[in-house]
Amino acid sequence: MSSLIHQARASYAFFERNWNLTKRYWAWEIVWLVYNVANALSITFLGASAQNWGGKGVDTNRLILFLLIGTSVWSYLSVTFEGVTDLITIERWEGTIEHTFMAPISRFTHLVGSCWYAIAHGLLFTFLQLLIVGSFFHLDLAKANYLTAIFMLLIGSVSFIGFGIAASVLPLLFTERGSQMSYIIRALLLLVSGVYYDISVMPVWMQPLAQVSPATYVLTGLRAGILDGTPIWSSIVWNSTWPLIIIGVISVPMGIYIFSLAEHYAKRTGKLKRNG
Template sequence: MTTFSARRGGALGRELRGAYAFIERNANLIKRYWAWELVWLAYSIVNALSITFIGRASGEITGATIAPEQVNTFILFLLVGTLVWHYLSVVFDLISESIQWERWEGTIEYTFMAPISRLTHLFGQAAFAVLFAVLHTAIILAVVAAFFRIDLTRADFGAMLVVLIAGSTSFIGLGMFAAILPLLSPEKGLQMTNIIKAMVLLVSGVYYPISVLPEWLQPLAYISPATYMLDGIRAALLEGAGIEALWSGRILPLLLTGLLTIPTGLMAFMRAERYAKATGRLKRNG
């Protein structure tokens, strides 16, 4: 029994070290392309400021007298949407684009021949995506906070964190599915992942309530995990809603989506990998 437990512990340790190797490798890639990452960060900051300034200009745009409290609420609504969407986009992009990065670096064949499970490979990619997204979003928040008065005295940060974790699992699974597209289509797969992200942006209420969508589009909002994540984080930060209040309507759907999409996304990716190897699609640069 002791020997079996030791072997299991040793195997788990090897898998964790393997996952960390992908985190370290991706961190080194970020360092290599630091100039591009700096440009992307600057663009993201300007984009967040531009969207949030719409809230401050609401009175001038509409020509109506709007109370300062309502303006602040509008600003926070847009700011939360901007930051959450940026976080989700980074997580989604880093996972879905991982195959294309392998092609660009010329390492795709080595990665797929490495004596490491695909679960460990994708877990390492997902862990790095979450860590990098948190860092990226935190920097943007720090800069935006210097321009706007952000009142979060009513916020329940514990509930917000739980929603963030639950929502991250959903987008990790979605990113695994999207990563199949560059694997199967070296020429157009990456562009197809952008279509998925654009559709999620349209229907999820990032910058507006989903109630303003046409009636035929609104059902799609309830399929998107981003809808539940945005609603949950807004409720936690703006209204002080706790975990109990958010559990059944926001957190549970996100957890169920993650439990469904991660294993099915992993299995689908492994089947696509076998097909790509059999048809010689790994090394093509398109």
């Protein structure tokens, strides 16, 4: 029991440390919030102008909500993804990564603390974005099932984190190029997940790629809950839930295993001595 309490406190210590790092780089938080809000507004204004392009039969409210959900989920995915990968980069900047890996705690405890902070940070960031963007439109949310929306975000968070842990290997092994490569992974997820469009409009050879992206299922479940008021126990939501559970069960342990292999390799080859 004492060992579990120690590990829980150590995990919370990483949560608190990441919060302090966020406060230290608070200006970047404002920069990214402004950027994401501007990007979300640009996309949703496209939906609002659909009727001006000849789409007289288009349900503008539904289209705006469809796009707003896409931009919000993408922001959440990006923030949680960065919450894991960017911390490795920051620790290189700070020159503390060797000290972190020397701490007498398991890597699982270290990563869990960072991941829970990434989820909390992502939820807060996305809520602020939704609040600001939503104030620009008079949206009809009478059908929205908020319980389904929260459920899908929380279930999807586990899968997002699994991908984030695996991708954090890149800045660990490649000091200069690691962050750049992690952005490429995010760009590919953006392309195949149906963030701004239905995956059925993609080329046939690309559509199977959407099945391995957790964002695809989160978006499907969220849109069903908010646009149509679909409850959690419906078959539509369940068909999006069980793939997320499977992806999470596979990706999180695999991500931690890949990270441990990369850590041992980095220690053996002296890559951790390079920072900045």
